[in-house]
Amino acid sequence: MSVRTKETCNKHIIPVRDALEVLGGRWKLQLLIHLSFGPRRFSQLAKELSPITDRTLSRELKSLEANKVITRTEYDAFPPVVEYKITPHGESLFAVISELGNWGRAHRKLIMDK
Amino acid sequence: MSVRTKETCNKHIIPVRDALEVLGGRWKLQLLIHLSFGPRRFSQLAKELSPITDRTLSRELKSLEANKVITRTEYDAFPPVVEYKITPHGESLFAVISELGNWGRAHRKLIMDK
Numbered sequence: 001m002s003v004r005t006k007e008t009c010n011k012h013i014i015p016v017r018d019a020l021e022v023l024g025g026r027w028k029l030q031l032l033i034h035l036s037f038g039p040r041r042f043s044q045l046a047k048e049l050s051p052i053t054d055r056t057l058s059r060e061l062k063s064l065e066a067n068k069v070i071t072r073t074e075y076d077a078f079p080p081v082v083e084y085k086i087t088p089h090g091e092s093l094f095a096v097i098s099e100l101g102n103w104g105r106a107h108r109k110l111i112m113d114k
Numbered sequence: 115m116s117v118r119t120k121e122t123c124n125k126h127i128i129p130v131r132d133a134l135e136v137l138g139g140r141w142k143l144q145l146l147i148h149l150s151f152g153p154r155r156f157s158q159l160a161k162e163l164s165p166i167t168d169r170t171l172s173r174e175l176k177s178l179e180a181n182k183v184i185t186r187t188e189y190d191a192f193p194p195v196v197e198y199k200i201t202p203h204g205e206s207l208f209a210v211i212s213e214l215g216n217w218g219r220a221h222r223k224l225i226m227d228k
Contacts, residue, residue, distance in 0.1 A: 009162075012147050015218030016211055022221065024138065033126050048123075068224055089224055096213045097130055103210050104129030107136065110182055110203055 019096065022067045027052055027060045032086065032093060035070060039085040069093065133210065136181045141166055141174045146204060146211070149184060153199040183207065 023029055027049065034040060034048055046057055061084060064070045069090035075081040137143055141163065148154060148162055160171055175198060178184045183204035189195040 009144065009147055012211075012215060013144055015215045015222060016143055018218035018222055019214040020134070020137065020143070023134065029130055029134070030123065030127055033123050067221070089221070092220065093217060096210075096217050097126075099210045099213045100133040101126060101129045103207060104131070104133035106206065107181070107203070108129060108132055 022064075022069060023093070023096075025060070027056065028064060029097070031060055031064060032069065032090060032097070035084060035086045035090070036094065039083050042082055042084070045084065064090070136178075136183060137207070137210075139174070141170065142178060143211070145174055145178060146183070146200065146207060149198060149200045149204070150208065153197050156196055156198070159198065178204070 023032075030049055031045065034045060040048070042054075042057065042061075045061075046052065046054060049057065052060075061070065061072065065072050068087060071085050071087055073083045073085065075083065137146075144163055145159065148159060154162070156168075156171065156175075159175075160166065160168060163171065166174075175184065175186065179186050179198075182201060185199050185201055187197045187199065189197065
């Protein structure tokens, strides 16, 4: 059995926890999947993800933007138009999301076959 | 752009959310990584994951057991010995965990290179 110290464990745990933090919570994952279909405006996202509140949507978008997973672009129009778009870094999450999805499907099958 | 309905989005989201639920929270991931090094007793896990409380450890182990990711075996000894071990279903999570880890490392690098 390989030598296991708190350090070796933490070396594994910290990056995984970083990723789970970006993905975690009820709405971030849904936002990423909706944005994977193309850029969206705030009002479109609010409608598609109802019953999300504007306040929560704004907070989740800010968090995804701070994590460089999406960009926010303001267009010079009246009324002003704001568009959200997924970044290449955000798209690199899809390999993880699809692995999670595969495991989730197998898990649901195993649990249902009780 | 492919046709996107709430149904197609949910089809992606639900299995991913199932997986995140099994992995989510502060301790489950650490427990899995510690158990990946081999079977452990409750007292060993309590020591290795300090400052976790016995109550929290017991709850998290029950949740992992209910999700068939670990097994709990009682040995007929005095005092009674209880051992926790990861299942093949639990081991199948490691592909997901390593993808999350890879993404987390790249993420930390990107965010730090501000």
